[in-house]
Amino acid sequence: MTGSGRIDSNIPNVARMYDYYLGGYHNFAVDREAAEKVLAIFPDTPAAARTNRRFLQRAVRYLAEEAGIRQFLDIGAGLPTQGNVHEVAPAGCKVVYVDNDPVAVAQARTLVEDLPDVSVALADLRDPDGLLADPHVCGHLDLTEPVAILMVSLLHFVPDDAKPGRLIAQLRDATAPGSHLVVSHLTLDGVAEAPARQGQEVYRSSTAPIVPRTRTDILRLFEGYDLVEPGLVWLGEWRPDAPGGPEEVSHGYGGVGMRPKY
Template sequence: MYDYFLGGRDNFAADRELAEQVLQVAPNARTTARANRSFLVRATEAMAQAGIRQFVDLGTGVPTSPNVHEVAQQIDPDARVAYVDNDPIVLVHARALLSGIRSDVITIDGDLRDPKGILDHPKLGAHIDFAQPVAVLLVAVLHLLTDADGPERLVETIRDRMAPGSHLILSHLWDDPDGVARAGADKYARRKASAPVVPRTMEQIQRFFDGFELIEPGLVYLDQWRPTEGMINAGADDRFGVCAVGRKA
């Protein structure tokens, strides 16, 4: 569905049908998805410019160019990237389009509800040195985990493994006061989509950054994070996604 919102071609009739129902109650879903992807690119670029050379992209999604390794390797061709997802279709595409290309990019089948399983995965350990700074991306993915799935435990487990100077790049669907995000989420619940959608309040999203210092400009709407000229701008009527980057001291 996210691929459909982004205008991609790697989606099925069932995805398109449910996505159209979401668009009826949340007509901004397309611009929100694009603004989210644009944040992912700007934040990855900022991390690479700050000297980070290792990236772990949790909940990668169907490959969408520019992907994390394309952005990071433009700044340092030796940057290493690990893509992690649990969706078999995403994994097939990622293996074909991302990790098939070069040895400094790998794809791992991992479930975010089992953070230790991901962090202790031998392929990840051989590829990423957690004794050195790393950027971990949790972009548009924590709202696919319910509170019972343990999103806070996931972030804590990752934080405890990170070396000082590491960063967490995170975006999340905001539980807007008009209830638009909830109305969209309700469509997923009714159709029993493979993952539920759980919009959260600013306070709940801020809590994911416990133990991190937010770098400038803090927790903001997607298009307010270090905007660049010509970037995809969600616009003032699109306030459904929020994002931040936190640094582990």
């Protein structure tokens, strides 16, 4: 992506690669070429991407139906795909999608332009104050009431020197008690060194190098939150719709935390 908001079709875009894994059509030849390199190393990546999407949907249903959340802030929402938050959450819930990619934001706004309860902000997690002050966020959500912050397949594109834990803490402290955090995060736990290195090499030539983390490192991102059962687990194991059903392919961990009400 260039600074002017024009599409750079010469560099693989991680959001478009993810769209390709999900079977979408918002991608270019350069994205498909890079994605196919990943698939040659990890052939089950599309299945893992679908598992990740189903985790997001289960988390949103839990938050709306059991935790009583009516406001959702989806950061790093990327390109429009099937099963968006506003399509899963009950009618009347407020949803704000946030991304730092102008083209993704433009596409998302086209998708939801007729939906009064949905807004889209061009903002960046690395500037939490600016994100929360964006009129598409603060004009749509009431941060004095609980809100769910969604960071699904986002934080493994945030390098350690950007201090993701500190960024999350700033957002946490700006939300009301009873607010929630949803995280899914890629890991290389259990992956052999050679394919892990090869996969990371593909992403080094993309718009966002990938930073897989261990379960222990991901757990630290929930500091200040109480983890909801079953805690931080493989994505397919987080409150599955059919316990004991077919095992889902997971390349990462997922969890939901609540900011204590006391």
